[in-house]
Amino acid sequence: AQTVTQSQPEMSVQEAETVTLSCTYDTSENNYYLFWYKQPPSRQMILVIRQEAYKQQNATENRFSVNFQKAAKSFSLKISDSQLGDTAMYFCAFMKRKKSSGDKLTFGTGTRLAVRP
Amino acid sequence: GAVVSQHPSRVICKSGTSVKIECRSLDFQATTMFWYRQFPKKSLMLMATSNEGSKATYEQGVEKDKFLINHASLTLSTLTVTSAHPEDSSFYICSARDLAGGIIGDTQYFGPGTRLTVL
Numbered sequence: 001a002q003t004v005t006q007s008q009p010e011m012s013v014q015e016a017e018t019v020t021l022s023c024t025y026d027t028s029e030n031n032y033y034l035f036w037y038k039q040p041p042s043r044q045m046i047l048v049i050r051q052e053a054y055k056q057q058n059a060t061e062n063r064f065s066v067n068f069q070k071a072a073k074s075f076s077l078k079i080s081d082s083q084l085g086d087t088a089m090y091f092c093a094f095m096k097r098k099k100s101s102g103d104k105l106t107f108g109t110g111t112r113l114a115v116r117p
Numbered sequence: 118g119a120v121v122s123q124h125p126s127r128v129i130c131k132s133g134t135s136v137k138i139e140c141r142s143l144d145f146q147a148t149t150m151f152w153y154r155q156f157p158k159k160s161l162m163l164m165a166t167s168n169e170g171s172k173a174t175y176e177q178g179v180e181k182d183k184f185l186i187n188h189a190s191l192t193l194s195t196l197t198v199t200s201a202h203p204e205d206s207s208f209y210i211c212s213a214r215d216l217a218g219g220i221i222g223d224t225q226y227f228g229p230g231t232r233l234t235v236l
Contacts, residue, residue: 033223033224035224037227042229043155043208043210043229044227044229045161045210045212045227045230050224091160095223103151103223104163104166105151105161105163105225107160108160109159110159112158
């Protein structure tokens with residue numbers, strides 16, 4: 001079974017600064033996806049960024065980027081130029097890339113990020 | 118693109134009644150939809166996986182007779198909480214996967230959630 005660990009229950013960052021959220025996972029699979037979702041106070045889950053395990057290049061989406069270290073099974077999220085709207089719960093998630101049984105997302109426990117004005 | 122809606126957003130019902138929650142993919146077709154439950158300040162707990170035209174697959178510990186799931190079309194899945202009790206009060210979230218292949222098709226897009234309160 002896969003596990004996802006987010007070791008930072010809460011983080012705080014000053015507006016316009018950079019913050020990194022950590023995520024580690026454990027799997028014996030070689031082909032999988034990793035995701036970061038944010039859940040703001042509205043509780044709508046929003047996809048932030050996704051990474052395919054076979055791609056060595058780190059994914060980037062505007063101010064959001066990841067540091068994917070496959071050997072270390074680490075998938076951290078960097079938020080640059082933090083904005084007040086980034087205040088949310090952030091979940092790291094893992095999914096096997098097998099059609100027969102790999103549809104499920106395994107979530108971490110989440111990191112609550114507060115952006116200070 | 119990839120918008121998922123849920124209805125209702127909030128529902129309050131009396132103990133013993135049944136409540137139906139709808140999940141729709143608005144701009145894509147979804148062969149697979151998922152139902153989650155989330156307790157306050159906790160992560161999402163997968164309840165069941167719903168495939169269009171077939172029976173849902175429930176996670177261990179989830180009562181399939183209590184949480185009825187129907188996935189009648191490629192854009193609609195419903196969750197019915199039967200004979201609801203106060204302990205069923207929670208935030209229920211659905212997600213859907215696009216028919217497209219690759220990582221786009223393997224990405225889950227989430228609805229806004231439904232807050233159920235059972236009195």
